[in-house]
Amino acid sequence: MMTEVKEVEKTKEYSLYQLSDEKLPPNTFIICSDPARAVLYAPYLAGKKLQDSMEKNSSIFSSILAKHVLAGAVREQLCELVFLSGGLYYALNAGFKKEFGFALPQCFIGIQRQRVEGKEGQFRAVAGYGNFESLPDNAHVIIGDTVATGSTLIKGIQLLLDEAENRGISLASITILTLAGSAIGAQKLAKLSKTHILPQHPNCKVYFFACEMLFHLMPDGTDLRFLMPDSVMPDESRQEALSHYGKYLSRNMKCAVFDWGTRCKNPKEHYREFLEYAEGELSGLKLDEKGRSVLLRMKKEAEDALAEFGQKLEEKK
Secondary structure, eight states: OOOEEEEEEEOSSEEEEEEEOTTSOSEEEEEEEHHHHHHHTOTTOOHHHHHHHHHHHHHHHHHHHHHHTOTTOOGGGEEEEEEETGGGGGOHHHHHHHHHSOOOOEEEEEEEEEEOTTSTTOEEEEEEEEEOTTOOTTEEEEEEOOBSSSHHHHHHHHHHHHHHHHHTOOEEEEEEEESSEEHHHHHHHHHHIIIIIHHHOTTOEEEEEEESOEEEEOTTSSOEESSOTTOBOOHHHHHHHHHHHHHHHHHHOSOSSSOHHHHHHOHHHHHHHHHHHHHHHHHSSOOOHHHHHHHHHHHHHHHHHHHGGGSOOOOOO
């Protein structure tokens, strides 16, 4: 079955498309917006500029949730579940504060992916910390995170379900918002919904909102690629990828977001990793003219950002 892509809303800030496919959660959507593209098509970006863009993206997330998920919900039902540390940098709380003037109650899970030895691209998620004291009854739970294999997402939701069961409370909805999510991760969420979420919470609705497209996941279980045969997207996302990257990079850019944890927590190391990748591509013979121009510009901007780490700290005048 081919995935059906249908536009359901278009505003000045974003376009929203719904995906229909029996392998995906019933409420799977693609969001196309300038703030998301500002991050996805500037993979060298880190530090303050990255955080500023993610806060703008969060405002769009908040507006969409208010219309398509939370209509009729009351504030005391809302809760953000933050996966430490990548989920912190989705800045969902900043979006709610800006759009609606209140802060989201927050629960936290410290969760890490660990490679399964001897199995390429397979990971297990290990949780070392959890705090669910802000989880209300009949909760609308909102999660922001990058989704590759889906192992972190599935583990986090399983821990949420365990907490709800232990406390005898219900879940009204679980919403995942991802800047970069794979088709495989969305499919795993659909399976978990059928096997665990709905049997325990029959009235719980599961939503998956992804920016631009459902990306192709490379065999390493980490890198997310744009225009690959199993990527799922509206036509405007395909045209955006070709416009920004050209034919070669739209298929071969190492990853839509690179290592999200490093990029957010350790900008200096991210710049180094990006420059290593860019220099490797530029030294080869595969790049087309568009791709070479794009990478040369990105390389210069990453080098300039890296050089700023040598500047002395001065108060803003």
